[in-house]
Amino acid sequence: MTISGLLSYLIFFLTFAGIYAIMALGLNMQRGFAGLFNIGIAGFWAVGAYTAAILTKSPSPNHLGGFNTPIIISLLAAGIFSAILAFLIGIPTLRLREDYLGISTIGIAEIIRLIFTNEAWLSYGVRGISSIPKPFRDIFGQYYNLSFLALVLIVIAIFYYLSEKGIKSPWGRVLRAIREDEEVAKASGKNVFRYRMEALVFGAFMMGVGGALYAHFTGFISPEAFMPMQTTFIVWIMLIIGGSANNFGVLIGAVITWGIWTGTETITSMLPAQYVTQAAAFRVILIGVFLEIILLNMPDGLFPERKFKA
Numbered sequence: 001m002t003i004s005g006l007l008s009y010l011i012f013f014l015t016f017a018g019i020y021a022i023m024a025l026g027l028n029m030q031r032g033f034a035g036l037f038n039i040g041i042a043g044f045w046a047v048g049a050y051t052a053a054i055l056t057k058s059p060s061p062n063h064l065g066g067f068n069t070p071i072i073i074s075l076l077a078a079g080i081f082s083a084i085l086a087f088l089i090g091i092p093t094l095r096l097r098e099d100y101l102g103i104s105t106i107g108i109a110e111i112i113r114l115i116f117t118n119e120a121w122l123s124y125g126v127r128g129i130s131s132i133p134k135p136f137r138d139i140f141g142q143y144y145n146l147s148f149l150a151l152v153l154i155v156i157a158i159f160y161y162l163s164e165k166g167i168k169s170p171w172g173r174v175l176r177a178i179r180e181d182e183e184v185a186k187a188s189g190k191n192v193f194r195y196r197m198e199a200l201v202f203g204a205f206m207m208g209v210g211g212a213l214y215a216h217f218t219g220f221i222s223p224e225a226f227m228p229m230q231t232t233f234i235v236w237i238m239l240i241i242g243g244s245a246n247n248f249g250v251l252i253g254a255v256i257t258w259g260i261w262t263g264t265e266t267i268t269s270m271l272p273a274q275y276v277t278q279a280a281a282f283r284v285i286l287i288g289v290f291l292e293i294i295l296l297n298m299p300d301g302l303f304p305e306r307k308f309k310a
Helices: 002-034 043-056 071-093 098-118 137-168 172-179 181-188 191-220 231-241 246-267 273-297
Strands: none
Touching: 002 043, 002 098, 002 137, 002 231, 002 246, 043 071, 043 098, 043 172, 043 231, 043 246, 043 273, 071 172, 071 181, 071 191, 137 172, 137 191, 172 181, 172 191, 181 273, 231 273, 246 273
């Protein structure tokens, strides 16, 4: 591989790792700091991706669209629609035990995937939406992938800054107090439901923006792209490996996990032809083994939660 080819691959790799890192930051806000059990990441991701695709595409007879909105509008709208979905899920579940939220989110995620699969007028069904606009392509030409990586890094920096500021503020301290002991927080006069809802909505907003970036970068989305294995499972692994409640650790975990995921694809491609159908399962096994090694040696992840001064 030439140096230019290696650089192109590195840019491509970091862009995808960055998009997943945005998802992981959103999950860290929900699970790491607020203790919320969200296993429906695929749903928020899909809503963000399809929102961006529908808003920015030119008119098509195959699906809803034709709004031709700028990318900044599509990113914000994707985040807002995902946040609204989180708000609607949170209303009946956040006052109950956390496993109810987990059941609700995974159920809603599957419902959303089935809607995009069957409602062809909205999403063109299993055929998916293609030719999703790639922002700045006409401006940067052959350097488009590099420019998109810069955009992803800017979004990561914004969310990282907001997350760090929020978690170090009194709001963040209340979140952690609720995570550790809900009854004590209630006895202190804190509105537990409101704080949990804010964390859920903020995390979902990040996931929606990540979904929009995914749609614009790949240029094509279909319901198959939002299966739990490729979305929810991997993001949870990133959080666990990097370190729950540590934003920096989550970013490192995203890069490491995506490196393993893409690396195992290379390994499985070398398997004999008769074992190709088992390649996907083999990749999951390899990630599971790595996760077990991390948990046995570092139960809190590579970067455990930092203790903030009051």
